[in-house]
Amino acid sequence: MPAYLDTTPCPTPAWLPEGHSQTIFASRFSSHHRTSFVRERVDTPDGDFIDFDWTAPGFGPGASLTPPMFAQLSASAGTPAVSHNALVLFHGLEGSSASHYAQSISQYFRARGWTVVVPHFRGCSGEPNRLPRAYHSGDSADIAFMLATVRQRLPGMRWHAAGVSLGGNALLKYLGEAGSEAGWLAAAAGISAPVDLMAGGHALGTGLINRRIYTHMFLRTLKSKTLQKAQRFPGTIDVIRVATARDLYEFDDAYTAPTHGFRDVTDYWTRASSKPLLAGIAVPTLVLNARNDPFLPGRYLPGVNEASDHVVLHQPEQGGHAGFPTGHFPSNLNWLPQRLASFFRTGR
Known part of the structure; x- marks a missing residue:
């Protein structure tokens, strides 16, 4: 069976008439x-670190994330204050738990008793990571590690996963590769994911x-962090090509591709794209892309015959990239977390 296509609009304001204004x-x-x-x-396992930012009822500033704290949270799940539901949210390129989408989604679900965790891709938590490598759009191995970590922390929770932009593509790639092995997830979502990296x-x-x-x-x-890495790891990075890169094509060809095991940028963008793997997804998954997203034009979005029957392709005409603003001036970001909650609840 083909994927389900949803074209229900996101009611963006008339004074934000197109993708750039909605995004910015x-x-x-x-x-x-x-x-x-x-x-x-x-x-x-390779000697680096990943920072996980947690929020939940009872997790306040200054709390110590020790095994007893996780045990207490797990034990309180199902009470009026704490739900059995949990969400792991993967951020986008150069994003973090402070990004607008991460804040709005995390607060929405936390207010409804969910546990939410935002893992940071390497080098995105405000401190340089330990290795010459960083992160990339197809980093499904790190996605797998992050998912295994949160599941280990709170094994009794009903886990959901969502990724925005780069994080969405990496998550979708992981889901397509893992197939039924990801079946412990209740549901997942890729939001504004550049599923065709070459086109994006x-x-x-x-x-x-x-x-x-x-x-x-x-x-x-990206340049600043990479050039700082070059000082820490002399001879591992082509400093001149990184410093003179004029776009992501040149930057990824100079640093991202060779550092992370790809032949060149074409090999990277081809092999890291999640679009060819959507047919292998075996978890209820929402793939949400506005057709006016300036990062990935609508003509490159997947069709129903390119995804499994576990996938809902929601492609509203308006919304921009990781934006989806609605309401009166100055608009609000309520629509996106509400759409996620609706999908997690109904599968549609």
Whole structure:
């Protein structure tokens, strides 16, 4: 059976008429609730670390994330204050638990008694990671490690997973590779995931706004962190090519691809894309992409014959990239977490 296609609109305001305004306004100006997290650092098998930011009823600032704390949370699940449900949320490129989408989604679910955890991809938690490598759009091995970690911490929870942008693509890739082995997840969602990295990468390198705003924003932090790595690991990074990269194509060809085991940027973008793996997903999964997303034009989104019957493809005409603002000025970010909650509850 093919995937289910949902075209129900996201009611974006008339004064945010297209994808760029919806993306930028949601990121910078839309109102949303905020939450605080308690951080846990977990060492990886290869000698690095990943920081997990947790929030839940009873997890306040200054709490110590010790085994007794997790045991207490697990024991209290099912009480009026604490749900048995938990959500692991993967952020996007150069994002973190402070990103607007992570804050709005985390607060929405926490307020309803859920436990929420935001794992940070390597180097994104505010402190450099320990190795020359960083993270990438197809990092399904790290997704698997993060999922195994949170499941180990709270094995009695009913776990859900969601990823935004890069995190969404990496999660979807993992789900497609894992198939039924990911069946312990109750449901999953990929939000504004660039499922075709080749198309998305070229889109970000084309057009004045894409190059001057989005690409410039990403390269500013990516270059800085990578050049700092080069000082710590002399001879491992092509400093000149990184420093002179003008777009993500050149940056990924100079650093991301060779550092993470890919032949070049074409090999990386091809092998790391989740679109070819959607047919292998065996967990109820929402793949939500606005058709006016400036990071991935609508013509490159998957069709119903490219995904398994466990997948709902929701493709509203409006919403931008990781935005989906609604309501009166200055708009709000309530629609996205509500859409996630609806899918987790009904499977549609």
